[in-house]
Amino acid sequence: MGKYGEDTKLIYELQDQGGELLALRYDLTVPFARYLAMNKVNNMKRYHVAKVYRRDNPATTRGRYREFYQCDFDIAGQFDPMIPDAECLKIVHEILSDLQLGDFVIKVNDRRILNGVFAVCGVPESKFITACSTVDKLDKVPWEEVRSEMVGISFDLSLARGLDYYTGVIFEAVLLQQENEHVEELVGVGSVAGGGRYDGLVGMFDPKGRKVPCVGVSIGIERIFSILEQRLKASGEKLRTTETQVLVATPQKHLLAARLKLISELWDAGIKAEMLYKKDPKLLKQLQYCEDTGIPLAAIVGEQELADGVVKLRDVSTREEVDIPREKLVDEIRRRLEP
Numbered sequence: 321m322g323k324y325g326e327d328t329k330l331i332y333e334l335q336d337q338g339g340e341l342l343a344l345r346y347d348l349t350v351p352f353a354r355y356l357a358m359n360k361v362n363n364m365k366r367y368h369v370a371k372v373y374r375r376d377n378p379a380t381t382r383g384r385y386r387e388f389y390q391c392d393f394d395i396a397g398q399f400d401p402m403i404p405d406a407e408c409l410k411i412v413h414e415i416l417s418d419l420q421l422g423d424f425v426i427k428v429n430d431r432r433i434l435n436g437v438f439a440v441c442g443v444p445e446s447k448f449i450t451a452c453s454t455v456d457k458l459d460k461v462p463w464e465e466v467r468s469e470m471v472g473i474s475f476d477l478s479l480a481r482g483l484d485y486y487t488g489v490i491f492e493a494v495l496l497q498q499e500n501e502h503v504e505e506l507v508g509v510g511s512v513a514g515g516g517r518y519d520g521l522v523g524m525f526d527p528k529g530r531k532v533p534c535v536g537v538s539i540g541i542e543r544i545f546s547i548l549e550q551r552l553k554a555s556g557e558k559l560r561t562t563e564t565q566v567l568v569a570t571p572q573k574h575l576l577a578a579r580l581k582l583i584s585e586l587w588d589a590g591i592k593a594e595m596l597y598k599k600d601p602k603l604l605k606q607l608q609y610c611e612d613t614g615i616p617l618a619a620i621v622g623e624q625e626l627a628d629g630v631v632k633l634r635d636v637s638t639r640e641e642v643d644i645p646r647e648k649l650v651d652e653i654r655r656r657l658e659p
Contacts, residue, residue, distance in 0.1 A: 330374045344373035348392040357525035363397035394536030408537040412513045423496040441473045488517035513539045560614040566593040567615045569606040571622040578621050589650040610636045
């Protein structure tokens with residue numbers, strides 16, 4: 321409490337059976353700072369993927385949820401200025417580029433610059449954090465509303481990040497809309513990554529006030545997934561929900577044992593295989609399952625194949641079938657699955 325500015329009201333509070341006041345984790349940064357303080361850690365570079373919770377009425381269509389995953393990357397320790405900060409920006413750039421989300425911009429500001437502007441404009445120091453929270457709404461609500469909160473301060477700094485704990489550089493990555501894409505659903509998705517420097521947070525948890533400078537970035541995994549999902553739907557592509565490479569199938573009844581034996585061989589070879597959990601499924605139903613889920617290959621063993629010591633390997637998309645000697649099946653599957 322008291323670390324998130326106005327967002328403190330979004331924390332889920334609860335009590336355990338003994339009456340101890342507890343809360344669901346709001347982000348991964350404050351627990352990380354607390355860990356450093358409690359364990360007297362002075363240097364650490366780490367990433368962390370975990371769930372966080374917001375007591376909110378979110379717009380799920382815009383990739384905002386009450387329960388969602390965050391991926392954080394942080395560098396803690398005393399280093400020369402701006403070197404770890406630059407690495408955080410580099411990581412955001414790498415991730416968003418590799419995911420091919422389209423054009424994006426990483427906005428950069430500094431809390432010290434903002435505080436300087438507030439001071440020049442006559443904002444008392446006790447109101448700096450409140451003013452930051454207000455400025456942070458510039459990309460969410462009309463300027464008129466922000467201005468009414470600011471009461472006569474006339475400036476336009478769009479990046480403030482309202483969290484109390486930032487002390488230096490702050491940054492946020494925002495996707496840019498592209499003219500040639502079906503992105504009407506993506507309007508107002510907001511930032512997909514954000515972070516900054518928080519040099520005073522560890523000291524708040526340390527009994528002796530020992531300071532450990534920190535800088536970090538948080539990637540909004542769920543928000544990015546919702547964007548990728550919407551783009552897939554818009555393009556008409558199927559969204560694969562399985563990594564299965566081969567479906568083991570049988571064309572006749574009473575061949576469950578043959579399927580189990582073959583799938584075990586594929587699993588032992590490290591191939592991602594599955595089969596329908598039915599004793600005697602119809603072949604058409606098995607092949608339809610491959611098409612529905614995007615499984616690229618079907619390995620079919622019938623009475624004739626067992627007698628001949630082969631497996632019929634079917635390319636699901638082209639529907640071409642070829643008999644492969646059983647001892648060469650694994651190598652042939654691996655060859656076909658190579659990128």
